[in-house]
Amino acid sequence: MPVDPGLIKDVMVKDFHCFNDRGFYCNEKHDPLSAHLLNLNGDKWKKMRSKLTSAFTPLKVKSMFDTVLACTTQLLSGLEEYASGKVVFDADEVMARFTTDVISSCAFGFKSNCELKKYGDEIMRPPMIKIMLLVLAEMNQNLAKRLGVTRTTSNARSFFLNVISRTIAHREKVGATRKDFLQILLDLKNEGQSLTTREITAQALLFFVAGFETSASTLTFCLYELAKHPAIQKRLREEIKNVLNTHTHVCYEAVAEMT
Numbered sequence: 001m002p003v004d005p006g007l008i009k010d011v012m013v014k015d016f017h018c019f020n021d022r023g024f025y026c027n028e029k030h031d032p033l034s035a036h037l038l039n040l041n042g043d044k045w046k047k048m049r050s051k052l053t054s055a056f057t058p059l060k061v062k063s064m065f066d067t068v069l070a071c072t073t074q075l076l077s078g079l080e081e082y083a084s085g086k087v088v089f090d091a092d093e094v095m096a097r098f099t100t101d102v103i104s105s106c107a108f109g110f111k112s113n114c115e116l117k118k119y120g121d122e123i124m125r126p127p128m129i130k131i132m133l134l135v136l137a138e139m140n141q142n143l144a145k146r147l148g149v150t151r152t153t154s155n156a157r158s159f160f161l162n163v164i165s166r167t168i169a170h171r172e173k174v175g176a177t178r179k180d181f182l183q184i185l186l187d188l189k190n191e192g193q194s195l196t197t198r199e200i201t202a203q204a205l206l207f208f209v210a211g212f213e214t215s216a217s218t219l220t221f222c223l224y225e226l227a228k229h230p231a232i233q234k235r236l237r238e239e240i241k242n243v244l245n246t247h248t249h250v251c252y253e254a255v256a257e258m259t
């Protein structure tokens, strides 16, 4: 674990070309949806990263704010019900449902449904036997490739490829655009970046799997700490109220002002 700032700078900047591989198992032939930013290595990662850099600007994130906000309505009414009935609830499950909603709206442009949650869980929370197989695949990647070991199941692959192809076809047919990651990828394609439907689906799937579990755990720990420390909770509530008093509605700028 490098802790020296100079050394970290070398790893992240000067000598980055020697450190950019995560070394994760990726099987483009049998599992095209595994060929996303997190798993790609070497030149393939570099090319995809430079194509997608413009997808991660603060302006793009800002453009999705209203989509995220729309998902909070259902969360708030659910929490209100628990609070008024003094019902104990599983924060991790509620936050996972919320972030699945947020990420599916932001990545694919549609509300989460049971199938999406099912395949999301299948990828992020696989059975123990699959975890062991993937650990072995990480250790001997060439053999795993020859044996055709895949990260995703064929049902999940068909589901995501199908959903994304249909959504792309629909948007192209009616000329519709939306403020989501899929649209950013489609715009990149239309601006001349060579991106196939499979590549687009793999990146959109990564946004989904990288975004939902990580954000759900962060929110869950945050709620837990706030519940354990009422004084900090009070301070936070005051700060939110004060900032929102200076705005007409909840907006990106207001959240950015909260320290």
Ligand code: HEM
Binding pocket: 022, 037, 038, 049, 206, 207, 208, 210, 211, 212, 214, 215, 218
């Ligand atoms: C609290 C929430 C999150 C945490 C803790 C987290 C953590 C991480 C970590 C540790 C990495 C690997 C970094 C590295 O190897 O240097 C990563 C990469 C990545 N994450 Fe997240 N993440 C979060 C939320 C998200 C969200 C919401 C998205 C997208 C919607 C996302 C998309 C990505 C992508 C695309 C990469 C790969 C970037 C690349 O290869 O260039 N993450 N994340």
